[in-house]
Amino acid sequence: MAKARRNKRGPFEYAHKLSMQTVFVLATIFLYAPIVVLIIFSFNDSRRGGNVIWRGFTTDYYVKAANNASLIEAFVNSLAIAVISTIFAVILGAITAIVLWRFRFPLKPGYEGLVALPIVIPEICMGVAIAVFFSSMGLYVSPGTLWPFNLTNIIIAHITFSFPFAAMVIRTRLNNFNREMEEAAKDLGASEFQVFRDILLPHMKPGLIAGGLLAFTLSLDDFVITFFTSGPDTVTFPVKVYSMVRFSVTPEINAASTVLILITLVLTAIAMRFQSFEEEHK
Amino acid sequence: MTDAIISIRNVTKRFGSFTAVEDVTIDIQPGEIFALLGPSGCGKSTLLRMIAGFETPTEGDILIDGKDVTDVAPNRRPVNMVFQSYAVFPHMSVADNVAYGLKMDRLPGAEIKEKVAEALEQVKLTDFAHRMPDQLSGGQRQRVALARALAKRPRVLLLDEPLSALDAKLRDAMRLELVKLQESVGVSFVMVTHDQSEALAMADRVAVLKDGRLMQLADPMTLYKHPSDTFVADFIGRVNFFEVEEFKPGSAEVRVQSLGAVTLPTPVEFAAGEKLVLAVRPEYMRVRPWDGTGVAATLGDVGFQGDSSIVEVTLESGQPVQVLSGIADTPVLLGLEPGAKVGVDVDLGEGRVLRG
Amino acid sequence: MESFRKNLSVFLAFFTPSAGWLFLFFIAPLGIIFVYSFSETISLTEVELTWTFENYGRLLEPEIQTLFWRSIWLASISTAVCLVVGYPVALVIATAPAKWKPWLLLIVILPFWTNLLIRTYALLNILGTRGRVNEGLEWLWTKADGFLTLIGLGAYDLIGEEFEPIVFLGRWSGVIIGLVYVHLPFTILPIYAALERLDRSYLEASLDLGASQWRTFRSVLLPLTMAGVITAAIITFIPMLGSFLTPALLGRGQVDMIANVIERQFKGANDWPFGAAMSLFLLYVTFIILAIQAFAAMRKQKRSERRG
Secondary structure, eight states: OHHHHHHOOOTTOGGGOHHHHHHHHHHHHHHHHHHHHHHHHTTBOOSSSSSSSOOOBOOHHHHHHHHOHHHHHHHHHHHHHHHHHHHHHHHHHHHHHHHHHHEEOTTHHHHHHHHHHHHHSOHHHHHHHHHHHHHHTTOOOOTTOOTTGGGHHHHHHHHHHHHHHHHHHHHHHHHTOOHHHHHHHHHTTOOHHHHIIIIIHHHHHHHHHHHHHHHHHHHHHOOHHHHHHOOTTOOOHHHHHHHHHHHOOOHHHHHHHHHHHHHHHHHHHHHHHHHHHHHHTO | OOOOSEEEEEEEEEETTEEEEEEEEEEEOTTOEEEEEOSTTSSHHHHHHHHHTSSOOSEEEEEETTEEOTTOOGGGSSEEEEOTTOOOOTTSOHHHHHHHHHHHTTOOHHHHHHHHHHHHHHTTOGGGTTOOGGGSOHHHHHHHHHHHHHTTOOSEEEEESTTTTSOHHHHHHHHHHHHHHHHHHOOEEEEEESOHHHHHHHOSEEEEEETTEEEEEEOHHHHHHSOSSHHHHHHSSOOEEEEOOEEETTTTEEEEGGGTSEEEEOSSOOOTTOOEEEEEOGGGEEEEEOOSOSEEEEEEEEEEOSSEEEEEEEETTSOEEEEEEEGGGOTTTTTOOTTOEEEEEEOGGGOEEEEO | OEETTTTHHHHHHHHHHHHHHHIIIIIHHHHHHHHHTTEEEOSSSOEEEOOOOHHHHGGGSHHHHHHHHHHHHHHHHHHHHHHHHHHHHHHHHHHSOTTTHHHHHHHHHHHHHSOHHHHHHHHHHHHSTTSHHHHHHHHHHHHHHHHHHHTTOGGGOTTOSSOOOOOOTTSHHHHHHHHHHHHHHHHHHHHHHHHHHSOHHHHHHHHHTTOOHHHHIIIIIHHHTHHHHHHHHHHHHHHHHTOOHHHHHHSTTTSOOHHHHHHHHHHTSOOHHHHHHHHHHHHHHHHHHHHHHHHHHHHHHHHHHHHO
């Protein structure tokens, strides 16, 4: 009796259907196989191509990538852009989210649409627009500008496309805020500023972290917009890899890419930890 | 000047074209538990929020200790509130929650510590001082909210539906505890509730509101025994209404045909042409086997409640009536079946003539 | 929510920075390329605003028309593939035991967090004629050939005389695989969200009334999650249409999409006004799609309001 019951599946547990499982597994393989192959072949001891025939294990290409000055420079540029633009994106995003969450004002739906626009318009349009804007305003980065100020144009572009994402995430968090908390603090004698500092900001914190991580990833991930706004001296990691890939496929790129994937994985893990931490303490 | 601790004077509050509170005047005395009672949307919460300072009256004034606070911000008023959701700050420990209001007053650290300990003692949460709110039950969270508000020694404690978020059993226990707490701290409580039994059980005085208007302000017993109109009579407990067919203005006598043409005096003078009803609570009526006396009726369903029963009968006039029978008078024990002809006795001394 | 007038200084302090930023670095740039699209190139570095429509007129040239239709077809086919693959995947996640759900979701989202260029490059690696995919196919071919030989059919060359690698790169197939690969998570998430929101008792009612599983899927599950499917289709289709990297790397210049040609106007051909016109055209297409969706959603809401 008990056995029979165990074998009987609920009608909607598609997760237990073999055909469905097959689709899921195939999709997963499709999504991961290229990345796994890339990582494996970053250890391949082959000079040519690198991704064709396995010739034994080596970490030479990591050493090589680490010694490739222009690759390292691009990598450091990318990280600097990501860090700086994330800070600004979180601040701007938080401000935007608070305005949309708290106030009623004329043409609000229009403004909401405007804030969401950078999220929906094709990257290429934004890249082209910002690049043309800088050049027609004469905002060139003159050679020899002190690092990281030579990255200003790229950073501005990154803030512009990432802060609406941060605003979206932070606003979702704000929607869960119980306005009675704010009233309770006021009732106990807190001023507007004290309410913001003591009550609202702590509530927003997970949203700020999530929004920040999203902005950081978007910045690290971006190729198209950076491609258009970067000058010859300000190469980021994706732009550098793109120019390398166009000429040849080398194990060095595999190695550098693996490092970037690792960074992303660590960031994701941190984000997950935060999320589960939040859930436990709800 | 009155010695009222809070004076609400001709207060009206409009939201756009909607009038939430209309010309309400109430005085709240020191040391009393005062309940604002009414169905949802009657304006009771708006009134409470105006006392706290979260809403500003459109017209009228609010005085605390004789001082006009109508335009004083909530963080500068000597009243504190226990919110319906308790609004216990989730990122602060129990002690930090209680200390928050004291910190806002810039009290010295030692004094804060002392007052926090005292407030937690009052609500019996001393052992929970370092817990986080998510480790507390609903009842404990409410105590935190109480301690947090009381620690500030407010002139008046405002409670917004204090028991609505608790389960039934805890609610009954908390009623008594809140009353005891009020007695020990001596602060006036103003509570908002939609539950009439809660208001009757806890409050010294009750203001019944409907559609933003004050219908009656009285102590619970008066409210129950002498409701000012049919709304209050119906809202507070069960009641049967009988149409008054005939009355002579000035003579203080009415005739109610459905009860077999009874005559009874009315304490109020009514003008000619007014529509009147006679209100009688079910416990002032009795059902017994038909013996030719009393009001003839047919027995309907009996809702057994243990200590008593709600008995439905239909009078000969066709009017359905509810009668509350004590356990000894339960029709089953009297050998009566639904459909049986019964006699109903009405204690007319407890009948009230009201405007219909 | 409170009126902005009630706390004007706070409102302005919060509103000005974000609105100012958007205006300066988003609206103004769009305005400038709008002006550019009506300008003419007069020398290598100079452009003059002449309010000409010539740049837009050039969009009608057969070559550009072919490009547009190719882009639309590539994005449409890829979106369709994403939907067909994404729905079952979302269904598996949505109906999995609660314990697994976050992990299954993570599996699907994780690649999305990996750098787009790296993912495309990784795909480029294995799709080559000597890449892993063809290697796998060759292995299968050898096995099949061996099997055919074993059963005495080897001499007929039923599956070709020898293994011929399939060419993906520089072909539509390669670009489609790339587009699907990059955008699949975009498709899965909205469908998953719609399935999660769905009250399961609808399905139970359908089965209870005697419908088969397939019938329940077709006449209950799919219609009730259609809004999610449409959202998924739109947020998959729009970025696909504007894709640059995927066709650039996997199309090898032989399967260009709109963005590749736009890029060439700025980086190679130096015809900024035409590039601006093309970018704006792409932008308008995006707006039209979004407007149609908003309009449809509005009508649906109105209809349900009238009914209620």
